[in-house]
């Protein structure tokens with residue numbers, strides 16, 4: 097599915113001169129300085145850079161998990177700063193899917209319960225939750241593990257559970273922060289394949305934070321971050 | 336998040352760390368246990384005393400005695416006044432202290448007081464025995480029994496206006512008099528023996544209408560007005576001696592507290608004392624509520640300690656579950672729902688501690704009560720030392736859940752205020 101981003105209306109996300117700093121006075125540390133970028137529907141964007149360059153900081157801002165100290169962020173043309181907290185919560189819950197640097201699975205709950213967490217938060221009824229959770233697990237080949245404790249899984253299986261959790265709410269956009277960082281390269285490749293398959297088949301927008309050049313190369317667009325600034329933003333030929 | 340899901344999650348989280356929940360709830364269990372027992376003790380004793388009060392007299396009756404000098408205001412010695420002072424005498428009432436006799440002149444003075452109606456002397460007769468056939472036993476008649484309500488084990492109350500001579504006896508007499516079981520004894524006609532003022536032995540026959548529980552306050556028999564009059568008449572034997580009464584009774588309007596106080600003052604001005612039945616038991620009930628109050632205070636101390644335990648436990652839990660909270664908030668859970676989740680966990684601990692504590696108290700208390708009734712308190716029939724009321728039990732559980740919820744607000748606020756990223760960065 098190849099679409100021209102410019103052909104669609106306002107971008108899904110538009111960042112305008114975002115800055116984010118920590119601390120104050122002389123100790124103030126600029127984690128992100130004057131970052132502008134648009135993300136359109138159906139894109140796959142890799143945010144690349146060295147450790148500590150500000151990739152996660154940028155992703156958290158784009159994902160409405162954090163607020164910038166300067167600049168503004170538009171979600172489908174609406175300034176996020178003007179939206180109330182409930183709208184932001186709803187956007188994260190229903191429009192976004194998350195794959196974090198760590199798995200963040202609840203060891204006290206079953207795989208299925210972990211997967212359907214976004215639906216539980218959204219207030220979807222139990223039978224419906226289970227049906228949708230099982231459908232996603234089925235798709236990722238994990239249906240037989242649904243009743244397992246989330247901790248009793250291999251790393252690759254855990255990451256698949258995390259992807260199932262990101263998918264279950266049928267989001268428009270998935271944020272993935274180092275999705276393969278915790279995995280050996282073989283398992284990492286499998287997980288990457290799954291993510292890009294979803295991107296292709298369903299047109300889900302992907303924002304992938306990584307310092308893995310191979311993973312970055314699979315995205316259509318690479319944004320390089322260095323010391324809190326975007327140093328390059330180019331369209332490559334995605335595999 | 337649905338409320339049902341929130342409840343389920345809260346319950347699951349509390350059950351998750353069993354040891355910690357148990358230890359936290361334990362302090363609440365102690366509080367609930369103590370509170371249940373103290374309230375049951377208070378209720379049991381109060382219930383008993385109330386029944387005893389009923390047996391002493393109706394609620395609209397003042398018992399008037401000639402005030403003994405030393406029992407006047409605040410225990411200050413009272414100067415002798417030939418107009419109003421009356422000679423002190425020992426009283427049969429263990430609560431009333433000493434009392435003096437009333438005369439007809441005194442009764443006339445009382446009749447003149449506004450707000451007092453139906454002033455009647457309490458006639459007393461010194462009985463030698465109560466008997467059925469050859470079996471004869473010592474007995475005394477409670478002076479105010481004709482206006483009271485007996486704490487009955489069997490039979491019926493004395494009829495105030497009946498012409499029939501009626502008697503109630505403590506249940507202990509049934510066996511002594513060879514009357515079989517209490518129910519069968521009711522209706523028996525018994526002989527009351529007395530010696531008149533001329534020294535002649537006399538007998539009056541009365542029908543036994545009721546049997547009373549053994550009592551803390553007055554172990555005597557009761558006579559209706561007709562019997563009391565008859566006994567007094569027989570005892571006087573036609574000799575016209577100046578009448579002296581132990582006490583008088585009078586009616587007042589129980590709904591008008593101001594009028595009651597005024598009447599009491601007026602009676603006091605005449606050198607006599609007017610007491611409602613509640614006044615007569617005032618000291619006793621004060622002592623009882625004092626004791627239960629102190630015991631309840633211990634329970635409250637336990638609850639306060641328990642509240643801090645909950646704060647501590649839940650703060651630890653919030654700390655431990657930083658990432659879980661962060662994830663839920665990142666995935667769109669509102670601050671309110673996060674607050675609700677932790678509050679509910681606190682409430683659930685409260686429910687657990689409260690229910691276990693109350694149930695344990697009822698179990699232990701029932702056994703204890705049974706043992707006491709069979710052993711040391713066997714003489715006080717009708718006394719349930721511990722009286723458990725379902726309403727009180729529910730109120731205690733609700734109170735303890737309230738304490739837990741209150742204690743939960745601090746940790747719950749802390750959880751609700753966490754930002755998702757700081758939680759997600761947390762290692």
Ligand SMILES: Nc1ncnc2c1ncn2[C@@H]1O[C@H](COP(=O)(O)OP(=O)(O)OP(=O)(O)O)[C@@H](O)[C@H]1O
Nearest residue numbers: 118119125127146147148149150151152153154307
């Ligand atoms: N809460 C904070 N307080 C102070 N400094 C912070 C805070 N969070 C992040 N930083 C700093 O901001 C900079 C950017 O952090 P960020 O997590 O965005 O890096 P990153 O590019 O994601 O690194 P990595 O590849 O290791 O995940 C780092 O130097 C980090 O030390």
Ligand SMILES: [Mg+2]
Nearest residue numbers: 151152197273
């Ligand atoms: Mg990072």
